[in-house]
Amino acid sequence: MSIGRRRLGQGVAAAAGGLALPWIAARPAEAQRSANTLRIAFRDAVPNIDPFFNSQRTGLIIGHQAMDGLVHREPATFRIVPALATEWRWVDSKTLDFTLRSGVKFHDGSDFGADDVVYTLNTVANPATRVATPSNYAWIDGCEKTGDNTVRLTMKRPTPAALEYLALVTPIWPKATRERLGPDGFSRLPIGTGPYRFTKNDVAAGVEFERFDGYYEGGPKGRPAIQKLVARYIGDAATELTELLGQRVDWIWNMNPDQVNNVNRMPYLQATRQESMRVGFLNLDAAGRSGADNPMTKLKVRQAVWHAIDRTAIAERLVGGGSRVPPAPCFPSQFGCNGDVAVRYDYDPAKARALLAEAGYPNGFDVELTSYVQPRQWSEAVQNYLRAAGIRANLNLMQVAAQIQRSQRGELAMQMASWGSYSINDVSAILPVYFANGADDYARDPEMIRLVEEGGNTAEEEVRKTAYDAAIRRATEQAYWCPLHTYVSTFGFQKQLEFPTFADELPRFYMAKWK
Template identity: 45%
Template structure:
C-alpha cells in the first residue's frame, strides 16, 4: 500500500518535470552571478507606501533603507540610515543621520529627505495604504543638515520597530518630481540593490549597489544581479526551480516541498515564521445578545475544554512540519512582551469531556467552525472536537467576508491566522484583538486597560509586566485557543547560501554563492 501511495504522489512531480521542458530557460544562476527568484503575487506598484503585500516588503528591504534596522537574530535595533537615535521624551525622538549616504541617482541623503518622506507618509491626505505604520507620527522637524526630530501624537514605544521595518526613506527631489505613479515604476532608494528594469506584472531586475555605504548593518551585497519574476502558479515555479531556470522560491506546500527536498540539486528549509494559527471564540456573547443564538462559548468551561481537546502538537508536527511548534500565548514567542508563562492546556480529551459536562454539555453540542484557509488543519481540529462530543461543521469563506460576519456577531468560533506584519512587538497582535476594537470578541476591561497602558509606555520593564498580566488573563479565560506557528518552505539551489528568518522577509542582500 505504501509503495502504491508513493508511486501515486510521484505522478504530479513527473508532470512538472515534463512541463519544465517547454518552459523558457533563464541562462543565469551562479555562473552568471544572477539570482533568479519568483513570487506569486503581482505588485501594482514598487512604492512601499502604496502596497501592503509581503512582496512589497521584500522589494523595499532591498531597494530602500529605513532609519533603523532590526537584527533578525538578536532583535537588537541598530542605526541604518541613522547614525544615532534616542528618546528626548516619551513623545519626541532625535535622529542623527549618517553622512555620505547616496541615493541610487547619486544624490546625498539629508534631513530634507527624511522629513519629507515621513511627513508625507503620516499625512492622511496622501492616503498611503500603509497608514497604520506611520499614523503615530505627528510631524517631523528638520533641525540640521543631518538631524531631525520626530514628534509623536502620543507615547508609542513600538516606534523603533516601525522605523526599522515599515517606513523607507525616499529622495525628496525625485519623488516630488515624478510623483507616486512615476516612482512606482522607476523607484530610487539607498538600498543594497538598485532597480534597473521594471516590466509591470512580469519582471523586476535589481543590480548590486556598488556604492552601498560600508557601515550598513545589512552588510554588503554579494550577488551581482537579482531577476524577480511574477509567476502566479506554484507548479510553474517548481518546474522552473527543478530545471535551474529559477534559483529560489518559497511558500511551497508541505507535500510538494518534501518531494523537492529529495532532489540532489535543491535545498529545502522549512523555516518558522511569525504567523500563528488560533481559534477565536465569541466569549463576550455578541451572537447571543444581538441575535438570540445559543452560545456555548460564553462559558469559560467550554472554551477551556476546546483548548484541551485539540492536539496542537500533532498538527504542528504532521501537517505543518519543519520548525512549526505549539503555542499557548496569544502572540508569537519572539515578540516583545510575549509572555510564555501562561496557562498551558495540554492535549487531554478526558479533561475536555469533564469540562464540557461541568459546563452543562455532557453530550457535547453542534456548532460551526469558520475559517478562510488551511482546510486540512481545520479538518484535523474538527476531528479532535468530534472525539469529545462537539460536532462541528466547517465553513470556509473569504477572509473579508468572515471578518465582517464575526464583527456582526454571527461567527461563534473561528480558525484564524495572524502574521503581525512581521512587527516584533505584542502591540501588533494582542493589542489589535483585545482593546475593544471591532475584532475584540472578549471585551475584557482588565485586559484592555493593561494593554493600553503598555502600548503607551516607554518604560521597558513596565511594558513587559503589563503585557504579561494581559496575556496570562487571556490564557486563564481561554478567550483564544492559540494553536501553532506557521512555516515557510524555502526551496532553492544547492549553489546558494541562504538563511530564512521568522519575519518571513527573504534577505537576498545577505545571500552568497557557494
C-alpha cells in the same frame, strides 16, 4: 495513538503525502548564473508593493530589497546598526535625535535628506494616510528638521521598540518624487535607497528588480552579487514545487514540509528549515461583527473551539521542524509574551461537545471557516477537528489579500491566518493589531483595549509586563484568538545558489549569490 492523532492521520495524511514528485530531468542552473538572475516564487500576489500599504509578509520582503530605513537590524544578532542615519541619541523617553548620512541617492538619482525623513514619518503617522497597519506608526507624534542633516522624532508615548519599528517597517520615501507622482502613481513602482531598484510591477504576475549600483557606501545591506531578481506570484504549493523541480524558478519557501526530504534527494536542489516569529491562529468573532447571531459571540462556543483542536499534533506532525504551540497570543521570545499567565486548553473533544451543548448547540452548527494558509492540509486538519466536535466548518480557501480585505470589513466569523509581527521582538507588534479596536480586532473588549494601551504607553518594563500579563490572561480566559502553532520557514532552492536563512522570516536576496 490518540483520537486526535488518528483523525489527523485519516483527515490529512493523503494531502500531506499525496503530492508525488514528478520525474523531471535535471537541467543545470547555468543559464541563470550566466544571466546573473535569480528567479523567485511567492505564493501570494501583493496588490500594493509600497510596504506601508500592505500587511502581507510577501510585501514586507519585496519592500526590504529596495528600501532602507533610518536604521537596520542585523539579522543574526538583532543589533540595531546605522543605515540612512549614522548616529542617534535618546534625548528622553519620548524623543530621538538622528544624524543623517550624506551622499545617499534615491533610485531616481535625487538626493536623500532631512526633508524626506520628515515627510515620510509625518505622513505615515497621520491617520488620514490609512497605512495598512496603523499600530506600527501610531506611537509617532511628529518629526522635525533640526539642521541640514539632523532630525528629531517625538513620540506620543515612550516606545522602547521604536528603533525596531524604524528598522523593519519604516522605509524612507523621496518627498519630491512621491508628491509629484501622487500616492497611487508612486506605489506602482516605488523608489527607495536600497540595494535593488524596482524595474517592473504587475499586480497579478510579479515584480522585477535590478541591482542599484548607486547604493550608498557603508550601507548595511551591501552591494548584491546578483544583478537581477524576477519574482513570480504562483498561487498554490503544488505548482510552485513543480516549477522548482523543473528549474523554472530557483527559490521557493513555505513549501509542504513533507517534501523537504524528497527535494533534498534531487542532486541539483536543497531544502532547509528555520523557525520564524510567525504564529498561525484562529480569530473568532466574539464581538459579533459578522452578525449578532454568530455563535462565536458565546464564550462556551469559543472555549469549545480551543478544546476541539489538537494543536500539538498539528505543530509536531504537520508543520514539523520544531514548531510549537504558543500558549499566549504572541511569539514566545517577544517582550511581554508571558505564556505562564495564559489559561491553558487541552485537546478534549468530549469537553468541546459538552460546551457546545451548554451553549445551546447540542447538534452543533454550520460556520464558514476562511483560510489563506498553505499547505491546505493545515486548514483541512483544523476543519476535521472542528467537525468531529460538532462544528461543521465549511472551509473557504482564499488568497491572502482577499481574506485580509474581508476580515477588515468585519465579515468573518472564524478565520485561520498567521501573523509575523513584522519580525519585531515585542508584543506591541501583535497585541494592538488584534486587541486595540482596529480593523482586525474581533474581540472589541474595552478591558483588553485598556490593558494593551497601558502596556504600550510606558517604557517602564515592570509596568509593561503587568499590563501585558493581564491582557494575555484575559484574552485566553475569553478564548478570543486561538494560537495554533509557530511557523517553520521551509526553503527550497538551487544547490548552486548560496542563500543564508535567519530566524526573522525576512529573506535577504541581496545576500544571495551563485556559486
